[in-house]
Amino acid sequence: MLSRLIAAILVAGTAALPSSGRAAAPAGSDLPPAACVKPGGWSDAQARPMDTGDLLRRAADAPVVLLGERHDSADHHRWQLHTLIALYTMNPNLAIGLEMLPRSAQPALDRWTAGTITEAELLKETNWRKAWGYDAQFYLPILNFARMNRLPLVALNVERGLVTRTAREGWAAIPPPDRQGVGNPAPPSSAYVKRLREAMDSHGPGERSADSFQRFVEAQSVWDRAMAERIAETRRDTNRSVVAILGMGHVEGHDGVPYQLADLGIGNSLVLLPWDPERPCDALDGRIADAVYGLRDADPSDADEPPRPRLGVMLEPGNGGPQVRSVMDGSVAAAAGLAPGDIVVAAAGTPVRDASDLTAVVQRQAPGTWLPLTIKRDQGTKELVAKFPVEQQP
Incomplete structure (x- = not known):
C-alpha cells in the first residue's frame, strides 16, 4: 500500500526529533551530558541502547501500547506521530485511544474517521477547547493520520466533573448512576501513592490533610481506571492493538493506567516515553517505562516562529478552575511559587474556568512581561506573579 510505503520513508527520515535543555549524566558515569539516552535512538529504563527493529516489532504485537506525553510539547507529539506510523507499517490493525476527549465525544470521532465532517466541525462538535484546552494543532497530525488510514479513534476519558467530584467527596460518596459506567479501581501501588504524595508536597506550602490526600489519590485512580476500561473494552471488542495517547503521569513506572489494565487482565501493555535531554539520568530507575526515545536539542535554525510562552505546569480539572497537577x-510557574494542588481562579484579573482560559492568557504574554495570578490554596486565596523571561525558552 502506498501510504504504508510513505510511512516507512517518513520514519526513516526522522531519526532524531528536537527538544531542549541538557541532562546530567549519573554520578560517577563516564557519559557526557545528555548521553544517557542517545538522541534518535531507543533505550531501556536503565539507559541501555535497544535495537529499534526488535522493539517496534514487540510493540506492534502488543495488545496495548501507551505513548506518554507532556501535553504542551510539540516535540512529544511529533515523536508520538512518528512512533504511531512505525507501528502502523508493521501492524495496520490499530485503534488510537485519546485521553483528550470524554466518551461523549465518540460520535464526533466516528464521523471524523469516516470522512463526513471537517476539521472545524470536529473541534466544534467535540468542544475541544473546553474538553481539553491544549492546542489542537499539537494533535491534528495524529487525527489526520487516523482519518487517512481509517483507524478508529477512541475517546478514553470521562467528563471532568467525575474526577473533580471524587477529589471533593471521595469515590464511595458517588452513587453508581453518577459514575459514568466506571468500575471500582484497583487499589494503587505503594509506589504510585508515594509518587502522588511527592507531587503534591514537592512545591507545596505544607502538609495537606490526610483526607484531602486520600481523595486526591482516589480521583487519580478513578481517572486511570476510566481510561484503562475504555482501552480494554476496545481491545476486546475490536481485537485491534490499541495505541493510547496520554499524559506521562498516567503511565510512568507502569503505575496508573498500565496498573489498572493489569487488573483488567491486560498485563502485557507496553509503556513508551519520549526522553528530553534536560531530564536527569537518574530518572531512568529501571521501571519508568519499557523503552524511552532520545530527543535531541533544538536547532534554532529549525524554528519557523518564536516559541510560545510556557508557564510550565500540568493541569487537570479542579473545583472552581484548573488544578495544578x-x-x-x-x-x-516554579519561580512564581505555584504548587501541585493549587487551583487557578484568575489571570491578570480575568476569571479562569478551565485550562483553555489559562492557556489563552499565557500565550498572549510577551517576553519580559509579568502575569498576576489568583489561586486557591488550602482554605484561602493567594496572589502570585508569573514573570516571563525576556527570551522565551523552547
Whole structure:
C-alpha cells in the first residue's frame, strides 16, 4: 500500500526529533551530558541502547501500547506521530485511544474517521477547547493520520466533573448512576501513592490533610481506571492493538493506567516515553517505562516562529478552575511559587474556568512581561506573579 510505503520513508527520515535543555549524566558515569539516552535512538529504563527493529516489532504485537506525553510539547507529539506510523507499517490493525476527549465525544470521532465532517466541525462538535484546552494543532497530525488510514479513534476519558467530584467527596460518596459506567479501581501501588504524595508536597506550602490526600489519590485512580476500561473494552471488542495517547503521569513506572489494565487482565501493555535531554539520568530507575526515545536539542535554525510562552505546569480539572497537577523544575510557574494542588481562579484579573482560559492568557504574554495570578490554596486565596523571561525558552 502506498501510504504504508510513505510511512516507512517518513520514519526513516526522522531519526532524531528536537527538544531542549541538557541532562546530567549519573554520578560517577563516564557519559557526557545528555548521553544517557542517545538522541534518535531507543533505550531501556536503565539507559541501555535497544535495537529499534526488535522493539517496534514487540510493540506492534502488543495488545496495548501507551505513548506518554507532556501535553504542551510539540516535540512529544511529533515523536508520538512518528512512533504511531512505525507501528502502523508493521501492524495496520490499530485503534488510537485519546485521553483528550470524554466518551461523549465518540460520535464526533466516528464521523471524523469516516470522512463526513471537517476539521472545524470536529473541534466544534467535540468542544475541544473546553474538553481539553491544549492546542489542537499539537494533535491534528495524529487525527489526520487516523482519518487517512481509517483507524478508529477512541475517546478514553470521562467528563471532568467525575474526577473533580471524587477529589471533593471521595469515590464511595458517588452513587453508581453518577459514575459514568466506571468500575471500582484497583487499589494503587505503594509506589504510585508515594509518587502522588511527592507531587503534591514537592512545591507545596505544607502538609495537606490526610483526607484531602486520600481523595486526591482516589480521583487519580478513578481517572486511570476510566481510561484503562475504555482501552480494554476496545481491545476486546475490536481485537485491534490499541495505541493510547496520554499524559506521562498516567503511565510512568507502569503505575496508573498500565496498573489498572493489569487488573483488567491486560498485563502485557507496553509503556513508551519520549526522553528530553534536560531530564536527569537518574530518572531512568529501571521501571519508568519499557523503552524511552532520545530527543535531541533544538536547532534554532529549525524554528519557523518564536516559541510560545510556557508557564510550565500540568493541569487537570479542579473545583472552581484548573488544578495544578505538577510544576516543572526551573519553570516560570516554579519561580512564581505555584504548587501541585493549587487551583487557578484568575489571570491578570480575568476569571479562569478551565485550562483553555489559562492557556489563552499565557500565550498572549510577551517576553519580559509579568502575569498576576489568583489561586486557591488550602482554605484561602493567594496572589502570585508569573514573570516571563525576556527570551522565551523552547
